[in-house]
Amino acid sequence: MLELLLQHPMLAALAALVGLAAVFGALLGFAAVRFRTEGNPIVDQINEILPQTQCGQCGFPGCKPYAEAIAAGEAINKCPPGGEAGIQALADLLDLEVIPLDAEHGEESPRPAVAFIREDECIGCTKCIQACPVDAILGAAKQMHTVIASECTGCDLCVEPCPVDCIDMLREEETLQSWHWRLPDPVSRRVEIIATDADGDDGASEERAA
Amino acid sequence: MLADYSILLIGAILVNNFVLVQFLGLCPFMGVSNKLETAMGMSMATTFVLTLASACSNLTYHFLLAPLGLEYLKTIAFILVIAVVVQFTEMVVRKTSPLLYRVLGVYLPLITTNCAVLGVALLNLNKEHSFMQALLYGFGAAVGFSLVLVLFAAMRERLAVADIPTPFRGAAIGMITAGLMSLGFMGFAGLV
Numbered sequence A: 001m002l003e004l005l006l007q008h009p010m011l012a013a014l015a016a017l018v019g020l021a022a023v024f025g026a027l028l029g030f031a032a033v034r035f036r037t038e039g040n041p042i043v044d045q046i047n048e049i050l051p052q053t054q055c056g057q058c059g060f061p062g063c064k065p066y067a068e069a070i071a072a073g074e075a076i077n078k079c080p081p082g083g084e085a086g087i088q089a090l091a092d093l094l095d096l097e098v099i100p101l102d103a104e105h106g107e108e109s110p111r112p113a114v115a116f117i118r119e120d121e122c123i124g125c126t127k128c129i130q131a132c133p134v135d136a137i138l139g140a141a142k143q144m145h146t147v148i149a150s151e152c153t154g155c156d157l158c159v160e161p162c163p164v165d166c167i168d169m170l171r172e173e174e175t176l177q178s179w180h181w182r183l184p185d186p187v188s189r190r191v192e193i194i195a196t197d198a199d200g201d202d203g204a205s206e207e208r209a210a
Numbered sequence B: 001m002l003a004d005y006s007i008l009l010i011g012a013i014l015v016n017n018f019v020l021v022q023f024l025g026l027c028p029f030m031g032v033s034n035k036l037e038t039a040m041g042m043s044m045a046t047t048f049v050l051t052l053a054s055a056c057s058n059l060t061y062h063f064l065l066a067p068l069g070l071e072y073l074k075t076i077a078f079i080l081v082i083a084v085v086v087q088f089t090e091m092v093v094r095k096t097s098p099l100l101y102r103v104l105g106v107y108l109p110l111i112t113t114n115c116a117v118l119g120v121a122l123l124n125l126n127k128e129h130s131f132m133q134a135l136l137y138g139f140g141a142a143v144g145f146s147l148v149l150v151l152f153a154a155m156r157e158r159l160a161v162a163d164i165p166t167p168f169r170g171a172a173i174g175m176i177t178a179g180l181m182s183l184g185f186m187g188f189a190g191l192v
Helices: A002-007 A009-034 A041-049 A063-071 A083-094 A127-131 A198-209 B002-015 B026-031 B036-068 B071-096 B098-104 B107-112 B115-126 B131-161 B171-190
Strands: A113-117 A167-171
Touching: A002 A009, A009 B036, A009 B071, A041 A063, A041 A083, A041 B098, B002 B131, B002 B171, B026 B131, B026 B171, B036 B071, B036 B098, B036 B107, B036 B115, B036 B131, B071 B098, B071 B107, B071 B115, B115 B131, B131 B171
Parallel strands: none
Antiparallel strands: A113 A167
C-alpha cells in the first residue's frame, strides 16, 4: 500500500488530503454531538445561584431573564432575595468584584417570609392570584383565597394589589427544626484585618484636587 | 540544552518579534488594540492557538507529509490542521468552561486564519526545529505578540484622550506609534 502510494505521488497527495479531511471531519462531527451546548451554559449557572423567587424586584420579569441579563453584563447587585450571599456567589462565579446590594431594588430580608391571607377579610377579587409569579395562591372569583405556604417565595408582589389589605408577610417562626447556624455577618467580613492606607488616600486626592 | 531553549524563547519574543520585526499578524495588532481588555483576550487566544498550532503542524509534517514525500502540500495541510484543532478546542472549551469561553470567545476562531499562525508553522520547518523547539518557538512568538499587543493597546488608550493634531487622529497616529515601537524593538537585534 505504502509502496503504491510512493510510486504515484498524485495518489499519495489525494490520499493524504482526503484522509486528513475525513479524520478531521469525523472528529468535528463527534465533537459537535459530544460537546453540544444548548443555549448559553453560563446563563444556567447564574440561574442556579439566583433564588428563583421570580419576584421581579431586579426589574426583569423573572430569575431566568435576569440571569441572561447578567451574562450580558448587567450588574449583579439587583437581587434582594438572594442578598449578600447571592452577590458573593455570583461574583465568585463570574470573577467580578463583590458590590453591595442596590438599595433601589429593595432590602434583604433577614428571614424568608411567607404571605398569609386573613381569610375572613378576603373578598375573593383574584387580584393577588394574578400577581403571584409562582401560582402559590389558591382560590376563585368571589371565593376566599389562601396561600400555599410551601410554594410561596415571599416576594411581596401580592401585597400591593390587594384592595382590602388582608395579606400579611409573616416571618417564618424560628423553631428547633428550622434553626440553622447563621452565616457570618457580611459586615464583619469587611473588618480590616490587614492594615491599609485607605484613610491616607483622602489626603492624597485632596492634594491632587488642589 | 536549557540555554539553547532560553535563547530560542528570547529570540522569538524580543529579537525576532513577530509583529514588530517580522511584520506578521499586523491585522489583529491594529484591529483589536483599541481597548486593553480586548487586547488581553486576543493575547490569551493567540498564545493558546500559536502553541497548539506549532505542535500540531510539526506532528503533521513529520508523521504524514514527510514519509509520503508530500512536502509541497504543507501549506494547505497546515491550514486544515490549524483550523480543525482550533474549532475542536473551541467546542470543548464552550462545553467545559463557559467562563473561559467568555474570555476567549470570539477571538479563538478569529485568530485561526491569521498569518502569524501559519507563519510560525512554516518558519518552524525552515529552521528545522524539533518538536520541543517548535513548541517553544510557537509559545515565544505568541508571548512576543501578546507583549506588543498589550503595550500598544495601553498606548492607544492614552492616545484616545490625548490632544493630537486633527489630521493625525485615529489610525494615523496608531501607525506612527507602531512604527516607533518597531524601531524600538529593532534595538534588541544584538541581544542574542
